[in-house]
Amino acid sequence: xxxxxxxxxxxxxxxxxxxxxxxxxxxxxxxxxxxxxxxxxxxxxxxxxxxxxxxxxxxxxxxxxxxxxxxxxxxxxxxxxxxxxxxxxxxxxxxxxxxxxxxxxxxxxxxxxxxxxxxxxxxxxxxxxxxxxxxxxxxxxxxxxxxxxxxxxxxxxxxxxxxxxxxxxxxxxxxxxxxxxxxxxxxxxxxxxxxxxxxxxxxxxxxxxxxxxxxxxxxxxxxxxxxxxxxxxxxxxxxxxxxxxxxxxxxxxxxxxxxxxxxxxxxxxxxxxxxxxxxxxxxxxxxxxxxxxxxxxxxxxxxxxxxxxxxxxxxxxxxxxxxxxxxxxxxxxxxxxxxxxxxxxxxxxxxxxxxxxxxxxxxxxxxxxxxxxxxxxxxxxxxxxxxxxxxxxxxxxxxxxxxxxxxxxxxxxxxxxxxxxxxxxxxxxxxxxxxxxxxxxxxxxxxxxxxxxxxxxxxxxxxxxxxxxxxxxxxxxxxxxx
Numbered sequence: 074x075x076x077x078x079x080x081x082x083x084x085x086x087x088x089x090x091x092x093x094x095x096x097x098x099x100x101x102x103x104x105x106x107x108x109x110x111x112x113x114x115x116x117x118x119x120x121x122x123x124x125x126x127x128x129x130x131x132x133x134x135x136x137x138x139x140x141x142x143x144x145x146x147x148x149x150x151x152x153x154x155x156x157x158x159x160x161x162x163x164x165x166x167x168x169x170x171x172x173x174x175x176x177x178x179x180x181x182x183x184x185x186x187x188x189x190x191x192x193x194x195x196x197x198x199x200x201x202x203x204x205x206x207x208x209x210x211x212x213x214x215x216x217x218x219x220x221x222x223x224x225x226x227x228x229x230x231x232x233x234x235x236x237x238x239x240x241x242x243x244x245x246x247x248x249x250x251x252x253x254x255x256x257x258x259x260x261x262x263x264x265x266x267x268x269x270x271x272x273x274x275x276x277x278x279x280x281x282x283x284x285x286x287x288x289x290x291x292x293x294x295x296x297x298x299x300x301x302x303x304x305x306x307x308x309x310x311x312x313x314x315x316x317x318x319x320x321x322x323x324x325x326x327x328x329x330x331x332x333x334x335x336x337x338x339x340x341x342x343x344x345x346x347x348x349x350x351x352x353x354x355x356x357x358x359x360x361x362x363x364x365x366x367x368x369x370x371x372x373x374x375x376x377x378x379x380x381x382x383x384x385x386x387x388x389x390x391x392x393x394x395x396x397x398x399x400x401x402x403x404x405x406x407x408x409x410x411x412x413x414x415x416x417x418x419x420x421x422x423x424x425x426x427x428x429x430x431x432x433x434x435x436x437x438x439x440x441x442x443x444x445x446x447x448x449x450x451x452x453x454x455x456x457x458x459x460x461x462x463x464x465x466x467x468x469x470x471x472x473x474x475x476x477x478x479x480x481x482x483x484x485x486x487x488x489x490x491x492x493x494x495x496x497x498x499x500x501x502x503x504x505x506x507x508x509x510x511x512x513x514x515x516x517x518x519x520x521x522x523x524x525x526x527x528x529x530x531x532x533x534x535x536x537x538x539x540x541x542x543x544x545x546x547x548x549x550x551x552x553x554x555x
Contacts (some may be wrong), residue, residue: 089114094116099117100115128304137422170183361385421433
């Protein structure tokens with residue numbers, strides 16, 4: 074696959090559809106269009122494929138996922154794509170007890186049968202918590218669940234009391250119901266890790282958090298299984314198939330600088346390439362990255378205002394590889410949750426065989442940015458301290474420790490996905506959607522939007538990336554037919 078300095082025969086010539094972004098959503102869109110016999114070109118700003126679907130090979134030859142890694146029980150598109158590509162999957166390891174850390178105490182406890190009945194996955198009565206605090210936590214969870222049930226997933230601004238809920242931060246809404254930290258913990262965790270992830274409870278509205286659970290519910294077990302050989306292999310296989318069908322159609326190291334529409338033609342200017350022409354363009358990048366592209370005609374004012382108020386989550390992923398899965402040997406499942414200073418969550422990321430033995434952890438929100446600014450040795454010490462607090466002294470001695478700070482990725486800007494500032498759903502998002510009625514603008518003339526954030530279901534997950542790519546491909550094909 075070429076770099077931006079390679080001048081291919083396709084340069085300067087028209088294709089049917091040009092795709093901006095070689096993450097999962099862009100690659101799926103290109104694949105579907107190619108399967109319909111259309112000429113497709115994919116431009117990727119990075120010098121690698123996959124976007125947030127990327128793996129790394131460790132020193133022993135094992136593979137870990139630096140970005141997303143899980144599929145869920147209702148992620149039917151993702152499962153179907155793996156089957157189409159001949160890639161296998163295996164269930165996440167939840168056998169045994171998890172570890173709950175709270176107020177300096179470490180407790181081994183079983184998981185609940187259903188997330189809806191749990192306190193962050195755990196059986197509430199097994200945690201030996203203060204009765205008043207636990208009752209307040211369960212009451213707040215019920216109130217939040219009722220709020221989620223009333224959310225219009227396609228048009229959140231039409232939900233009951235949408236305007237007042239959109240102007241109230243998650244933290245402020247929770248404070249109206251309780252002052253107990255334990256009661257607020259599940260909502261704080263959903264903000265930082267669950268659902269969209271990566272934002273603080275004061276950074277977005279309770280309407281936005283409720284919307285994330287309406288369209289991507291934690292109750293539907295979105296972390297049910299993993300991809301054999303790493304999720305990054307999916308992006309590599311998609312790209313290889315595209316290139317085999319049309320050699321040179323995928324260009325790396327080519328940031329798109331401008332997209333100009335005139336009549337039935339769209340011209341795309343990318344760094345290091347001659348101008349390219351297409352009949353339609355699919356932009357499959359995180360929403361804030363659209364601001365780096367000059368559009369002619371310009372994006373509508375409401376759309377630009379929405380992008381200016383859309384931020385990427387703060388997220389660093391940690392992967393620790395050990396000689397063996399010692400937690401499994403102790404009857405533990407690797408799931409750790411609590412109020413540790415840095416790690417919001419740990420999870421077993423290994424296959425049923427136990428090799429490689431890997432714990433994945435996440436540092437989210439403001440603390441992800443704080444940690445990333447520290448010297449490497451200090452970061453490592455703090456991470457190992459939290460791992461040991463969850464899993465004992467053996468956890469402080471990994472064979473390898475990998476950090477992936479997603480906010481340092483210039484063409485992503487954060488993870489898992491984007492979130493809106495308070496007040497945006499009922500103002501800028503509503504205005505940007507216009508007559509189309511979706512949660513965001515579907516297109517700008519012959520420019521169509523993809524990427525996981527553009528999906529009406531499971532945004533922030535691989536499932537959402539696939540659905541957004543397929544919808545954009547369908548819309549692009551319809552444009553060409555018309």
